[in-house]
Amino acid sequence: MQPLSFLSIVTLALAVNAFKSSVLQVKHHHHNAIAARANKQCRTGPQRSPSQGGRESMADSPSSVVIAENPPSTIKSAAPASSSVPEAQITAESISSHISSSEPSPGAAEPVVFAKTEAAAVSLTPNNNKAGIAGGDAYPYLKDRIGWWYDWSPNPSKAGNPIAVPMLWGAGTADAQDAARLATFKNLKVAPKYLLGFEEPDCPAGSGSAGMSVDSGVSKWETYIAPMRAKGAKVGSPSMCKQADETWLASFQKKAKTPWDFTAIHINKNNMAGVRKDIEHYAQYGKPIWVTEFACVNDYPNFVPCTNQAEINKFIYDVVDLFEKEPRVYAYAYSNGLGLGNVWPLTTKDGKLSASGQTYLSAISRYH
Secondary structure, eight states: OOOOOHHHHHHHHHHHHHHHHHHHHHHHHHHHHHHHHHHHHHHHSOOOOGGGTOOOOOOSSTTEEEOOOOOOOOOSSSOOOOSSSOGGGOOHHHHHHHHHHTOOOTTOOOOEEEOOOHHHHHTTSGGGOOEEEESSTTHHHHTTTOSEEEOSSSOOOOSSSSEEOOBOOSSSOSSHHHHHHHHHHHTOOSOOSEEBOOBOTTSOSBTTBOOOOHHHHHHHIIIIIHHHHHTTOEEBOOBOSSGGGOOHHHHHHHHOSSOOSBEEEEEEESSHHHHHHHHHHHHTTOSOEEEEEEEEEEOSSSOEEOOOHHHHHHHHHHHHHHHHHOTTEEEEEEEOOSSSTTTSSSBOTTSOBOHHHHHHHHHHHTTO
16 A cells, blocks of 8 residues: 555545534534523423422433422522522523533434423412412511412402412301302402312311312312313312311312312421321322411321410421422412411411511511
8 A cells, every 4th residue: 555645644634624623513503402492491391290200300311401390499598409400590501511511422312301391380389489378367467478378268359469369168058158258259250360279178067167078069169160260260179177188189089070270288287297298198189289278286186286486486497498398389378267276376466476477477588
């Protein structure tokens, strides 16, 4: 074989350099296209429910890029260390950087991007703020820190930014107030953004429970709730009295034709293990969770509200942290309802913010 001439060597070297430049340019455009597409999907992709996978994180595999998909919960003092990439910092640039650092081999499938839909996630978290209150007594003190509130009526109304959420309390047969609420609900013409279903239909009527059979619940649901959902309202399931021991909701879900959008639950516990047990029970329904009432209560063997202020304060801080960091919980409300003793309520008898109310304000102010 004849040795290559100097001119041939120079020509070959130039060709190799041109090929390398072409490859780098193709990679650059490929990475930019992936990042741009991922950024677009982060804004407009469909919402995923907890039953479809729950919380996601940046995948270890170089063949996929996964973005955490949770309802909003950003603590002001310190970000929860639940993800290697803070949720607020997940951008097209960070996606592109991750792809660059874990580049697939030639011929491999294009990276799959499971994009978080900020708009869709927020749509089930009122005002992008999970914190709320059940009952309007403490509203003037908390309105700048909560995203929503309700008062068990079909027409809650107060000035301010928190979203007022209507409710169809019962079948109109529990007492005079229940009948009046149903009559008012029938006159609603415009579908609200959010709508809550029945109040504790699984316990006998009276003492704050609607007391409804499953068949009655299905009938009223299809007659009054279903049309509102058809008009665009996000509807919450009936909320159970018996917490994790309920069986009513499973029967209701099987019989009702119209599904709910989020599962409304009540949590009356005095420890986080009990709170988590309730959340796990209701997660089986495969929907985002709204804790529409929570309170510090020793619920076994009897219903005994907490009365020690130190115990209540610790419970409030612990449960707010749990709800804010729990991706399956999209909203929660401090219960200011009946039967919770004299220490738990948010306000005092003369209408001032109580010590418990001050603790709740402090706890949610760390996040909102």
